[in-house]
Amino acid sequence: MEGILRPIYQERASHPNTLGVLTIEKNQHSIPTTDTFDTVLLIIVNEAEQPLFVKHYTYEGKKAALHIITEKKLREWILLGSNRRIFDWLYNGKVVFDRNEFLAQLKEEMKEFPFYGRKIKMGLEFAKLIRRYMDGKAFFENQHYLDAYNHVIHSLHHLARLSVIENGFHPEVTVWNQVKQIEPEIYKLYVELVNSDETMEKRLELLFLASEFLIYSRTKAGITHLIEVLEEREFWAFNDMITHEELVEYSVDLGILLEYLIDRGFINVKNVETKGQGVFHRYYFVAKKLS
Incomplete structure (x- = not known):
C-alpha cells in the first residue's frame, strides 16, 4: 500500500501548510473505523478553503480515502466528539510526517485531557442526555x-x-x-434494559427509576461549564444564550436543559413586563452556586 499511495501524501507533506500525515489500515479483527476502506490517509493542515476535503481512490482492487482537515476542524471534532473515529485514527494511525512534532504534542494533549475541554464535553453530553431522557419519559407516559x-x-x-x-x-x-471497566453500574443498567425478560413497559419503568438517581448525581459535573458562563451576567434572554460563542453548541438541547435545571432549583426565571398586558419577557439567572 505505502509504496503506491506514498506519492499522494508526499506531495502534501512537502507543503509548508501541512502539519501532519497519518495512514490508517483496515484491520479485519477490529472495529471498522475506516468505513470499509482498506486505507485512510489523514492529512492535517494549518488552513484551507474548506475545513474538510475528502477524495476516494482505487488501487489494486482496494479502496483508499484521503481526508484533508484543518487543525481548527480537527480540534472541533475532538472537543465535541462529533467524529469518534478520529480518536482511533490519531491513537492508532501510523505517523508518516510530523512537522515540528505537531502530532506528538496533540496526542499528549489528548492523553492529558485538559479540564477545561472536559467541562465543555461533559456539558454537551449532559444536555443531550437530558433531551433524550425527557423525550423518552414523555413517550413512556403516553x-x-x-x-x-x-x-x-x-x-x-x-x-x-x-x-x-x-x-x-x-x-x-x-x-x-x-x-464496563469505569462505571459497571451504568453498564449493568444497559444490559438489563436490553436483555431483560420483563415486558417492555416494565423494563422502562424500572430503568426510569434507576436512572433518575444516576442522572441527578451527575448534574453538578454536567452543568459546571454552563453555570460558569451564565454567572458572567445577572440575567440572560434565551437568544443571548444560544448566540454566545461558548454556548452555541448547546442550542438544540438548551431549552429543555434549562427547564430541567429550573425544576431542580439550579436556574430561576425572572419575568419582565412587555407592552402587552399580562405578557412578560422571560429571563434566566443562576439560582445557586455549585460549590
Whole structure:
C-alpha cells in the first residue's frame, strides 16, 4: 500500500501548510473505523478553503480515502466528539510526517485531557442526555413504548459517555467496553434494559427509576461549564444564550436543559413586563452556586 499511495501524501507533506500525515489500515479483527476502506490517509493542515476535503481512490482492487482537515476542524471534532473515529485514527494511525512534532504534542494533549475541554464535553453530553431522557419519559407516559425505548437507549449512551469523560478519558467507538471497566453500574443498567425478560413497559419503568438517581448525581459535573458562563451576567434572554460563542453548541438541547435545571432549583426565571398586558419577557439567572 505505502509504496503506491506514498506519492499522494508526499506531495502534501512537502507543503509548508501541512502539519501532519497519518495512514490508517483496515484491520479485519477490529472495529471498522475506516468505513470499509482498506486505507485512510489523514492529512492535517494549518488552513484551507474548506475545513474538510475528502477524495476516494482505487488501487489494486482496494479502496483508499484521503481526508484533508484543518487543525481548527480537527480540534472541533475532538472537543465535541462529533467524529469518534478520529480518536482511533490519531491513537492508532501510523505517523508518516510530523512537522515540528505537531502530532506528538496533540496526542499528549489528548492523553492529558485538559479540564477545561472536559467541562465543555461533559456539558454537551449532559444536555443531550437530558433531551433524550425527557423525550423518552414523555413517550413512556403516553404509552409509546418502542419510541420511549429508542430514546432511553440513547440517553444511557450519553450517560455512559459522560461517565467516561468525567473519569478523564475520551469516549471511544467502543464506549461500552470503557464503561464496563469505569462505571459497571451504568453498564449493568444497559444490559438489563436490553436483555431483560420483563415486558417492555416494565423494563422502562424500572430503568426510569434507576436512572433518575444516576442522572441527578451527575448534574453538578454536567452543568459546571454552563453555570460558569451564565454567572458572567445577572440575567440572560434565551437568544443571548444560544448566540454566545461558548454556548452555541448547546442550542438544540438548551431549552429543555434549562427547564430541567429550573425544576431542580439550579436556574430561576425572572419575568419582565412587555407592552402587552399580562405578557412578560422571560429571563434566566443562576439560582445557586455549585460549590
